[in-house]
Amino acid sequence: xxIPQRPGSRPVAxxxxxxxxxxxxxxxxxxxxxLKTGIIHESHSFYSxxxxxxxxxxxxLRLCIDYQRLNQQTERDPFPTPxxxxxxxxxRGSRIFSKLDLQAGFHQLRLQDCDQExxxxxxxxxxxxxxxxxxxxxxxxx
Numbered sequence: 150x151x152i153p154q155r156p157g158s159r160p161v162a163x164x165x166x167x168x169x170x171x172x173x174x175x176x177x178x179x180x181x182x183x184l185k186t187g188i189i190h191e192s193h194s195f196y197s198x199x200x201x202x203x204x205x206x207x208x209x210l211r212l213c214i215d216y217q218r219l220n221q222q223t224e225r226d227p228f229p230t231p232x233x234x235x236x237x238x239x240x241r242g243s244r245i246f247s248k249l250d251l252q253a254g255f256h257q258l259r260l261q262d263c264d265q266e267x268x269x270x271x272x273x274x275x276x277x278x279x280x281x282x283x284x285x286x287x288x289x290x291x
Contacts, residue, residue, distance in 0.1 A: 150258050150259065150260050150261065150264075150282050150288075150289070151260075151261045151263075151264050152219075152223055152260070152264040152267045152268070152286065152287075152288070153223065153224040153288075154222055154223060154224060154267075155222050155223070155224050158222040160194075160195040160196045160267075161196055161197075161198065161218040161219045161222070162195060162196060162197045163197060163198060163199050163215070163218065163271070164197075164199070164271065165197075165199050165200060165271040165272050165273060166199040166200065166201050166215075168200075168202075168272075168273060172202060172210070173273065175202070175210055176200070176202075176212070176272060176273070176274070177274060179210075179212045180212075180272065180274060180277065183277075184277075187280060188279065188280060188281050189277045189278060189279050189280060190277065190278065190280060191275060191276065191277055191278075192265075192266065192269045192276045192277055192278035193276070194266035194267075194269035194276065194278055195266070196219070196266055196267050196268070196269045196278075197269050197270060197271040197276055198214050198215050198216050198218070198219060198268075198269065198270045198271070199214070199215050199270070199271060200212060200213070200214055200215070200270050200271070200272050201213050201215060213284070213285065214268075214270045214283060214284075214285055215285075216268075216283075216285045216286055216287075219267060219286070219287075220285075220286065220287040223286075223287040223288065225287060225288065226288045258281060258282035258289070259280065259281055259282070260279060260280065260281060260282060265278050265279060265280060266278055268283055268286065
């Protein structure tokens with residue numbers, strides 16, 4: 150997966166949003182779990198997008214990265230990306246499957262090494278970048 154930029158684009162850099170003191174523990178816990186699984190790693194990128202939390206229906210918090218500015222300067226794919234639900238529906242009646250797990254397939258899409266720095270996000274705990282495809286980026290599957 151790649152993130153093509155429009156010609157003449159400059160790195161998007163934003164300072165982190167402030168996080169309420171009682172949410173800093175949750176932020177640290179979520180970053181630690183992503184680091185341990187190898188989905189993110191520390192970064193020294195010129196890019197940075199801020200982080201915020203969105204509540205889930207069950208009351209837990211979802212870590213969200215604000216990629217609005219990055220998406221504005223991303224070149225859009227000329228073809229639609231497949232929706233995961235459509236891919237799952239297309240396997241109905243199949244007997245043999247590969248190791249690709251379509252339910253957890255989102256974090257199995259690896260970013261090109263040269264584009265990982267564009268996904269950097271800033272927190273009070275440092276700058277991190279994604280190794281796999283994050284939610285909220287332009288041209289990623291829905």
